[in-house]
Amino acid sequence: MDPSHQPILYYDLGSPYAYLAAERAADVLGRAPHMQPILVGGIFVERGFGSWADTPGREQRIAEVEARGERYGLPPLRWPAGWPNNTLKVMRAAAWAEGRGEGDRFALAAFRRAFVDGADLSRREEIAYAAESVGRPADQLAQAIDSREIKDALRKSTAEAWTRGVAGVPCIEIGGEVFYGDDRLEAVRESIEGRK
Numbered sequence: 001m002d003p004s005h006q007p008i009l010y011y012d013l014g015s016p017y018a019y020l021a022a023e024r025a026a027d028v029l030g031r032a033p034h035m036q037p038i039l040v041g042g043i044f045v046e047r048g049f050g051s052w053a054d055t056p057g058r059e060q061r062i063a064e065v066e067a068r069g070e071r072y073g074l075p076p077l078r079w080p081a082g083w084p085n086n087t088l089k090v091m092r093a094a095a096w097a098e099g100r101g102e103g104d105r106f107a108l109a110a111f112r113r114a115f116v117d118g119a120d121l122s123r124r125e126e127i128a129y130a131a132e133s134v135g136r137p138a139d140q141l142a143q144a145i146d147s148r149e150i151k152d153a154l155r156k157s158t159a160e161a162w163t164r165g166v167a168g169v170p171c172i173e174i175g176g177e178v179f180y181g182d183d184r185l186e187a188v189r190e191s192i193e194g195r196k
Helices: 016-029 040-047 058-071 088-099 103-115 124-133 138-145 148-163 182-195
Strands: 008-011 034-037 171-174 177-180
Touching: 008 016, 016 058, 016 103, 016 182, 034 088, 034 103, 034 148, 040 148, 088 103, 088 124, 088 138, 088 148, 103 124, 124 138, 171 182, 177 182
Parallel strands: 008 034
Antiparallel strands: 008 171, 171 177
């Protein structure tokens, strides 16, 4: 496949909209995207404001996410206690899994653990559960997510995403064009079809 035709889905495992995009991207796009982990907190710093989860519109947006999930035929969303949770360690785990060829599978498993099972992915045992579910040994996880190599890899991918125009998650990039939001998947499909 021409690399310019490979969609990239930028995500953070704390984002319910990114969960919605991850669940339906392959079906809508006709091919699975590459799942690129980034730390949305780093994007918040760059853009100068944070998450809608900390605004007066929180409850309305939660209802919107749940309604979209229902329209998409997904299981009812279960929100992790204390959401939004700190995703720093689980996103390092995602970067670790990606470096071992299991990034896409890990992302889907962890998203489902968070938004189907309602698990708090800031807890190491939940991160380990997600890793083990895709065959990544949990005994390697603690050392990996505390390593300088993994910290630097996540920091670098986040910085590169920002320079490419990623202003939040989910964003889907195809051929250098960036689409922001799970509701833009159909526009991405049109862009892919236009490149054939």
